Amino acid sequence: MHKLLRSSVPPRAGGEREANNDRRNSMLFNRRTFLLGSAGAAAGLALGATSPLAAENVQLRAMWWGSNDRSKRTLSVAKLFQEKNPDISIVGESLSGDGYWTKLATQMAGRAIADVFQLEPSTISDYSKRGACLPLDPFIPSTLDVGAFGKDVLKLTTVDGKLWGIGLGLNAFALFYDADAFAKAGIVPPGVDTTWKEYADIAIEITKAAGKKNVWGGPYGARYAYVFDAWLRQRGSSLYTESGLGFGVDEAKEWYAYWEDLRKRGGTVGADIQTLDQNTIDTNCLSLGYSAMGMAYSNQMVGYQLIMKSKLGIGMLPRAEKGGPSGHYYRPALIWSIGATTEHGEEAAKFINFFVNDPEAGKILGVERGVPMSPKVREAILPSLNPTEAETVKYINALKDQVGSYPAPAPLGSTEFDQRVLRPIADELAFERISIADAATRLVEEGKATVRAG
Structure with missing residues (x-):
């Protein structure tokens, strides 16, 4: 029997109530x-x-x-x-x-x-x-x-x-979009070679086309560890190494600067909307109707489509440069x-x-x-x-020539880093409570204190 450590992911403030204790004779x-x-x-x-x-x-x-x-x-x-x-x-x-x-x-x-x-x-x-x-x-x-x-x-x-x-099952990172909204606006959705710069322009354009107070182009993606992972891999880095974090303060600054610029230009949902996202389908800004695009995992398209009236489209995450690495991998x-x-x-x-x-x-x-x-x-x-x-099957098959190697296993503390470091810091930044420089410094310092080799 393995020794069980008493430390694990601590509960987040305002999280879901813990379910009742297991009972033998009931669901x-x-x-x-x-x-x-x-x-x-x-x-x-x-x-x-x-x-x-x-x-x-x-x-x-x-x-x-x-x-x-x-x-x-x-x-x-x-x-x-x-x-x-x-x-x-x-x-x-x-x-x-x-x-x-x-x-x-x-x-x-x-x-x-x-x-x-x-x-x-x-x-x-x-x-x-x-x-x-x-x-x-x-x-x-x-x-x-x-x-x-x-x-x-x-x-x-x-x-x-x-x-x-x-x-x-196999899946990969993906970008979902409201195909009906894009068709109605006459805007071409992101494609296989769309760059992050082009994605920003599309997000702003679809926000304007929606013409509604509480509908934006896409999510405030600074909060998503898996999107940051792809972003870093496109630039020859990584979210983690076997011994800890795989990125530094300068890379974190670039990441945060991108999302803050896009938020201020009207291409992302506001902080109050993004903080509703608990990494579940029914709390994502796309499924809630607050955005025309969302970032998730390819297998989740089934769940999204079940609760959305609009027809969904699926594509790859944007990339750093045309023809460059996609940052995707099968998982x-x-x-x-x-x-x-x-x-x-x-x-x-x-x-x-x-x-x-x-x-x-x-x-x-x-x-x-x-x-x-x-x-x-x-x-x-x-x-x-x-x-x-x-x-979703078609998407996985289409990635065959786009995926890179599977990364090394995430080190200890990676779950806690996602839930208690990366997401809360992104929230503070989106609410303009801290600067980009402070957010980047904290992400690395607190990340190093949380993520460690096993």
């Missing part, structure tokens, strides 16, 4: 999740129900964050898994925003981590080194059949020579890991294997968590994809 929802209807309700009932005959069954706790659509798909797959494995039951919990990380920190401190829990590329290194995850190597290939994924794909979730999670969209404190590692691995390898499960999941890693599942779902889902 748990906090204020940002929902009660499923029809088939979904049946899934919730089946997942939470027990009977004397099932009293000796193994019960797994699964925890994830995401949209209502993700929860519905996850519960449906869990129900299918239970039908095929009646000796294993699943109790699911869906949280959102910072409430997820607060909950995980509490579980780590109490040595009661969910049997199966969700991570992402920027957090798997951090949490595996904190002792939150169980190494998955012993389950391969007996329980976890990932031979068809390819060794390079498994490297995406390998840290210090051990496999700590299974990627649920596991999301990851299932097994909790280090579990007493049911084998059963948890069996559930993950079903999630990534069963064609019927794949049809339920679609590409909401990314393009499936399994070639067999990918082939099985293609005929059933709707136009939005097909667009």
Whole structure:
């Protein structure tokens, strides 16, 4: 058993309320999740129900964050898994925003981590080194059949020579835009070779074309670590190295100066709007109707389109110069890991294997968590994809000649750096409480104090 550190991501002021404690016989929802209807309700009932005959069954706790659509798909797959494995039951919990990380920190401190829990590329290194995850190597290939994924794909979730999670799909950074708004305004949306300078001009132009008080061209992107990552990679640098930060004060100044200039020229939403964003689909300025463009991950297009009336378009993030590096790379969209404190590692691995390898499960999941890693599942779902889902697959395929190498695993403290350093400093800057120079200095100084080698 790994030693569990009591330190993790501290809760942010004003964050989501922590969900209720796990209960054996019920599905748990906090204020940002929902009660499923029809088939979904049946899934919730089946997942939470027990009977004397099932009293000796193994019960797994699964925890994830995401949209209502993700929860519905996850519960449906869990129900299918239970039908095929009646000796294993699943109790699911869906949280959102910072409430997820607060909950995980509490579980780590109490040595009661969910049997199966969700991570992402920027957090798997951090949490595996904190002792939150169980190494998955012993389950391969007996329980976890990932031979068809390819060794390079498994490297995406390998840290210090051990496999700590299974990627649920491939994705990449992306720029979403309101295709209807651009068509109505007669403005050409950003393309494959759009520079950051050109993007700024487009953002200002679409703001003017909207002609509405509370609608702007795009987000205040200084707040997004993944966009900063791409920006730095385009310039031969990086957000992180294996030992700490990969950038300095001058690079941070350039980054902040760009976004402050664009904000003051009317190309981004205001600070009061941007601070609503909790890195979830339903709090993004695009989905809230405050902007015509948004920056996110390609697999999230499905979730965005479900809650938006306008037709969405998808493209790459802008680049530093035409023909230059894109800053993009393929990444596991999301990851299932097994909790280090579990007493049911084998059963948890069996559930993950079903999630990534069963064609019927794949049809339920679609590409909401990314393009499936399994070639067999990918082939099985293609005929059933709707136009939005097909667009995400097309986008991932189009990036083939644009992506660079996958970066080194993020060091310890990277999650805390994103949530407690980068975002709050960007907010202070947007509210004009600090200068660009002070923001850049603080970002590096506080970043160095937070991010460290494992």
